[in-house]
Amino acid sequence: MKTEWNLSVALSNLRLFLSLPFLCLLAISLPVMADWTNRQAAIMGTRITVEVFHPQKIFAEKAIDAVMDEMRRIDKSMSPFITDSLLSSINRSAATTDVKITPELFTLLQTAQHFSELTHGAFDISFASAGFLYDYRNRIRPDTDKLSESVDTIDYHNIQLNETNHSIHFSKTGVKIDLGGIAKGHAVDRSINILKKMGIKQALVTAGGDSRVLGDRQGDAWKIGVRNPRDQNLVSVLIPLENTAISTSGDYERFFEEDGVRYHHILDPKTGDSARELQSVTIIGPDATTTDALSTSVFVLGRKKGLALINRLPDIDAILIDHTGKLFYSAELEP
Numbered sequence: 166m167k168t169e170w171n172l173s174v175a176l177s178n179l180r181l182f183l184s185l186p187f188l189c190l191l192a193i194s195l196p197v198m199a200d201w202t203n204r205q206a207a208i209m210g211t212r213i214t215v216e217v218f219h220p221q222k223i224f225a226e227k228a229i230d231a232v233m234d235e236m237r238r239i240d241k242s243m244s245p246f247i248t249d250s251l252l253s254s255i256n257r258s259a260a261t262t263d264v265k266i267t268p269e270l271f272t273l274l275q276t277a278q279h280f281s282e283l284t285h286g287a288f289d290i291s292f293a294s295a296g297f298l299y300d301y302r303n304r305i306r307p308d309t310d311k312l313s314e315s316v317d318t319i320d321y322h323n324i325q326l327n328e329t330n331h332s333i334h335f336s337k338t339g340v341k342i343d344l345g346g347i348a349k350g351h352a353v354d355r356s357i358n359i360l361k362k363m364g365i366k367q368a369l370v371t372a373g374g375d376s377r378v379l380g381d382r383q384g385d386a387w388k389i390g391v392r393n394p395r396d397q398n399l400v401s402v403l404i405p406l407e408n409t410a411i412s413t414s415g416d417y418e419r420f421f422e423e424d425g426v427r428y429h430h431i432l433d434p435k436t437g438d439s440a441r442e443l444q445s446v447t448i449i450g451p452d453a454t455t456t457d458a459l460s461t462s463v464f465v466l467g468r469k470k471g472l473a474l475i476n477r478l479p480d481i482d483a484i485l486i487d488h489t490g491k492l493f494y495s496a497e498l499e500p
Contacts, residue, residue, distance in 0.1 A: 200220050201216060202219065202222060206236075208233065208237055208240055209373075210244070211372055213232075213372050228360055228363050232359060232360065232370060239352045239355065243273075245293065251270060252270075256293075260338045260339070264333050265330060266333055271331045273347065273351055273454075276454060277321075277458070278324065280459070281321040283474075284462040287466045288462040289319060289320070289434040290324070291318065291321055292343065293341040294316075294318040295316055298437075301419040301429070312438070314339075315437055316435075316436065318337055318340045318341075319434045319437065320434075323335055323337045324340070346414075346458055347454060349373055349375045351453070353453035353457075356370045357377050357453075365379065367381065367382065374414060374460070375410070375412045375453045375456065376453070377410040378406050380407065381407045386407050387405065388405050389405075389406055391404065394415050394417050410451060410452050410456045411447065411450075411453075411456060412453060412460040413445060413447040414446050414463075414464045415444060417429070418430060431465065432465075441488060442488060443464050443486065444486045446464045446471065446483065446484075446486075448463065449483070449484075450480060455481070459478075463483060472485065484498065
C-alpha cells in the first residue's frame with residue numbers, strides 16, 4: 166500500500182457517513198478539542214480551511230495568519246482574474262516580449278511543463294486560450310468558429326521558458342495560460358511548509374479540492390470524504406489519511422447544462438471542450454502540487470489512460486468515478 170490509509174476500513178465505515186452533508190472535498194472533523202484552532206476564508210476563488218493543533222491559542226492563530234497571508238500572496242501573483250497580477254501581465258505581454266517573472270513562478274511553470282510532458286499534453290496550462298471564452302455563471306460558451314480558432318493556440322510547446330533570466334515568452338499570438346490546475350496545490354504545499362517551520366506537527370490545509378494533512382488528528386487519522394458528483398449530500402468514499410496530500414477534480418465545480426450536455430471547467434486541450442468520460446478524479450500522493458496537477462490530467466485522459474498513468478507512478482493512488490457513477494481504483498487500491 167503506497168498511501169497511509171486503509172481502503173477496506175474506509176469502505177466498511179462508509180455507510181455510517183452517507184447522510185452527512187459534504188462539499189466537494191471536506192475533512193470530517195472530530196469533536197473540537199481545546200488545543201485545536203481552525204479558520205476559513207475566501208481566497209484564490211475558493212474556500213480556504215486551516216486547522217492546527219497547538220497548546221497555545223495565540224501561537225496557533227499566528228500560524229493560521231501566516232497561512233492565510235501566504236494564500237493571499239500567491240493569489241495576488243498567480244490569479245488570472247486580478248488585473249495587476251504577474252500572471253495577467255504574462256497573458257497581456259508574453260506574445261510580444263519576454264516577461265521576467267519570479268523564481269517561484271518560474272519553477273511552478275517548469276513543474277507544469279513537466280506534467281504536460283508526462284501526460285502528453287492532457288495537462289496544459291495554455292488551455293486558457295479557449296477557457297477564457299467560457300462564462301459558467303452566465304451560461305456562456307464559444308461558438309464553433311471561435312472555439313476552433315482558440316484551440317489552435319493551445320499547445321504547451323508555445324510556452325518558452327528562459328532559465329538564464331527567468332523569463333517567459335509565447336511563441337504564438339493568442340496564447341493564454343491559467344494555473345487553476347496546479348496553483349492551489351502549490352499554495353497548500355507552501356502553507357504546510359510554513360506550519361512545519363513554525364513547529365506545528367498536526368494540521369490540515371485545504372484550498373477547494375486540494376488538501377494536505379500534517380501528522381494525525383490526536384491519535385486518529387484525518388478523514389477525508391470524496392463527495393458524490395451528483396449529490397453534494399452524499400459521500401462516495403471516506404478516506405483516513407496521515408501525512409498525505411489529496412486532490413479531487415470534478416465536473417460539478419463550475420458548470421452549466423444546455424440541451425442535456427454539461428459544460429464544465431475541465432477542458433480537454435485537444436478540443437477546448439469539457440472532458441466528459443469521468444465525473445470525478447481523486448488523487449492521493451505525497452504533495453498537493455502533484456495531486457492537483459494529476460487530478461486534472463487523469464480527468465482529461467479518461468479511465469483507461471488515466472489509470473495506466475497512475476499505475477506507472479510511484480507513491481500515487483487514484484479513485485475515479487465515471488460518467489455512469491461507477492467507482493474505479495488504481496492497482497494498489499483495488500478492494
